Amino acid sequence: MSGTVRISVRSLVEYVFRSGSIDTGFRTSTTLIEGTKAHQKIQKTYKELDQKEVYVQAELSYEDVEFIVDGRCDGLLFSDDMIIVDEIKSTSKDLSQITEETHPVHWAQAKFYAYMYAKEHGLNEMTVQLTYVHVDTEEQKRFRQIVSFTELESFVFDVVKRYAPYASMQLRHREKRNASIKELPFPFQTYREGQRKLAGAVYKTIADEKSLFAKAPTGIGKTISTTFPSAKAMGEGFLDRMFYLTAKTITRTAAEEAFSLMEKKGLCMHTVTITAKDKVCFKEETRCQKEYCEFANGYYDRINDAILDILENETILSRSVIEKYALEHKVCPFEFSVDLAYAADTVICDYNYIFDPRVSFKRLFEEQKKQTVLLVDEAHNLVDRAREMFSAEVHKSVYLQLKRNFKGINAKVHDVAHAINQYFIALRKQSDEKQIVRKELDEELVRLLEEFIIAAEMELAAGNGGEEQSLLLDAYFSVQSFVRIASLYDERYVTYTEFEKSEVRMKLFCLDPSHLLRQMGKNYRSKIYFSATLTPLSYYQDMLGAQEEDFIISIPSPFHQEQLQVFVQPVSTKYHDRERTKPNIAAALHQLIEHRPGNYLVFFPSYQYLRDVYESFMERETEVKTIVQDTGMSEEEREHFLAAFQAENEETLVGFAVLGGIFSEGIDLKGDRLNGVAVVGVGLPQLGLERNIIKDYFNAAGKNGYDYAYVFPGMNKVLQAGGRLIRSENDTGTILLIDDRFLQRKYQSLLPDEWMGFTVIR
């Protein structure tokens, strides 16, 4: 097998030298801000002729594989008698615990840079230096080694040799993959109407290195229409990786099915699914510490073998396949899936692995992003999900508790927790309001929280376990997240604080996620945002950070008008009219099912409203069977709910559910499993502080704030709920829209074309 592998020094040495256990991460994740500050501080002490951030590259060959390795060393220091390669590492660990032998991977990185520089400049020896700097005390500790070029060369070749089996396996696989893609036919006999158009648009978008906003109706087969052309683009060398990003587990399953289908037609591709940590964890509690979890203990000693084994023998790396190999190799199934994501051709995962700055793949480099497409499924969900990802909050009560817990145990943690608690007390005294909204970030709080992180890291690194450490760890993670988000804070944010008895809650609330979505999606070759309900398209383009040059496509429904009958019942569902109109709504539902027996889903904007109308509905004697959605249903209960909808049901069935809930999106009840959908209301979110802040923000930006905060997100839920009905060419059914606002032009303009021939029930 011959070929070329491009890799950064860091990835190479991290692969070869990784060892030890997973721990909760605090030891290595010293805050980015502090780490960078410490780095810069050292670099500022360099002399005039010294250089920082020096790019180095080398070509090496092992057997018949060519390696192009590159990276940036922190410093090159020139003195009369030596040239020193300086590698700076910041840490919150007590420096006395760090010896020359503590981190072989740091030496490896520095030696690689030294080799590259010496080779390029024909030097016989180099001085390799590791500089450790404490993030809090700024204390420094240095280690130096003088290494001959011959020693460096043999070291570097040994590292490459240890990486070679993995590299060759990847090269072999890539060749096989590309050959299989060339032969791959479209996995269905024919394209559905619109499907070819969407697939063509996706392919062209990737070829042209653009992004696409695609409004494509339910039932068109969006998953295969986006994954198949992406696979083809990979075969043509445009791509090396694709991410299929979803908001919900259920859509992840549809993506897995599409890849399995293509595999049956000959595709050979490593496709990994990432399942949430809590779901896939093997242990009773998700406590990722080597003392508690055997899958964390020694994880990095075993992970390379596990990766080689699974990639040599499997292609579809679903949850169950990963679990099987994880058990065999005794590695954590979650971390295993994340590590596999770096090696796989396709990754099926939640949005947050790409867009959330707190969990996104950190080891995905710019070069790799340039050969990656993001397929963003059900992209309408990304607006609110992104708001969540880019927002963060802290609570006063946590610091009061920490202050109490650490009194007499750790003065630093106690003092900083006390200072944060005092900060919130002072804030509460300043205002008689229950809520305050500010347009700026409080730097004083951020400074205190940064101090807290350092104090917490030191306490946690000492690792004496115990109850109080568990609270500290939770607080540590939430503060890290807050500080991280604080670093993104700009005019698109507000800070709002709520006071409730002795509790103070402060949230950094991202109002317009478009800018950060653009940042997080930067450098990827293409992004394909697709959904049946990107309505109005301009709103979603605006919120998802579209650029002027992005492509758009809107595909009409492939189904016939006769498959669907739509009725509008003009009744007020406004809050103050609900009591009065609920008998009318119950009567409308009875009328619907009497005329057309079958299986129905009725959606309501809230559980309370659902229960009120349900009671009214049940007052009339009826043969009809009902099933009602409840808050917090278990997986079993959800399955039971859906299983009730059978084509063979003899009696009429009415399922009462909530809009925007688990049954209003992503479920697929084909044929006679669902004969009708009724939607009560226009789906507006409940009036509340957050929605009103969003409204004011967009009003101030010259847009229609009410539409942005209420109407568009609300109507999206209506369209999604109605979209459950017609899933294939053979489905027929009835949609009943209950609200007088459906007769207003604004709301009608948001309805799909195929609903527009509706009949008004007077």
Ligand code: SF4
């Ligand atoms: S198996 Fe569970 S507890 Fe163990 S490392 Fe993985 S997620 Fe953490």
